[in-house]
Amino acid sequence: MTIANDPSDLRPGERTLKTGFVLSDGMGLAIIGQIRSPWSNGNCPKNLREARARGGPFAVEIAPAYREGMLGLSVGDPVVLLYWMSGARRDLIVQAPAHRDCPTGTFALRSPARPNPVALAVVRLLSVDPASGVLQIDAIDAFDGTPVLDIKPWLASVDVPPDLQG
């Protein structure tokens, strides 16, 4: 499979993958739910901090088949959300974002454009309702309707580098 690649849509210094784009078999993703947010193309905040400052409401809606997986989640828990940035191009390997002095590799950026557009956000649960599948969260910087892939408990003991742990 080759992802569309428009050479005219590059900033100076940006580069795309040379070899097209090979997807691996047997690693298909399941959509476990979707993001609910006020954001759509044109009004989306740049990052989680900006989303938090501008305000919600924000939620994750878990699909019926996956709601039993919410057992043990509690109000106040910090969690990691993994979600799929469907609109992002996947072939940019060097990028020239406006806030950087020089072109930078995709793996040194948090840009949505990346070979696997899986985003992560560390958020807090404001409510947990297994019956409706709704988890209200403190902030999210993703479009309304974004597919959610996973929720994991956030643990300071492993999710903060040891030398930065309080």
Place this chain on the structure above:
Amino acid sequence: MTIANDPSDLRPGERTLKTGFVLSDGMGLAIIGQIRSPWSNGNCPKNLREARARGGPFAVEIAPAYREGMLGLSVGDPVVLLYWMSGARRDLIVQAPAHRDCPTGTFALRSPARPNPVALAVVRLLSVDPASGVLQIDAIDAFDGTPVLDIKPWLASVDVPPDLQG
């Protein structure tokens, strides 16, 4: 697609998805590299902390097509690795790990068994060599050869809940 599901291989209280397992089209993953570690089935540490205590060497090898994406990564940087736990079952939605008093939903656990077995690890870069594609890292709790999906810079400003930031 339905993932194999052996009902005899469940602990008391564990539950599997009722509806089989539907994979979404158009969300295939690319393998950007692989983990190098001393771990294989039978000797793998339970988590990153244990891996760090037991010691390496540990590395990520980036595949040739993706090495330009390393531009801007520096020794000492904390990064988030996303990798694919190929061996994990994907249909467990409630699990009964030995360290828990009662069965717990998959989304409240860091277990590798989950609908999308995408793991995340926050690690530090010990060396960066774009020519060979090798990134030495301080620790990893994944098997040797595990497929890598993404590398992102770890940022305290978004990857630690605001009220826990120092």
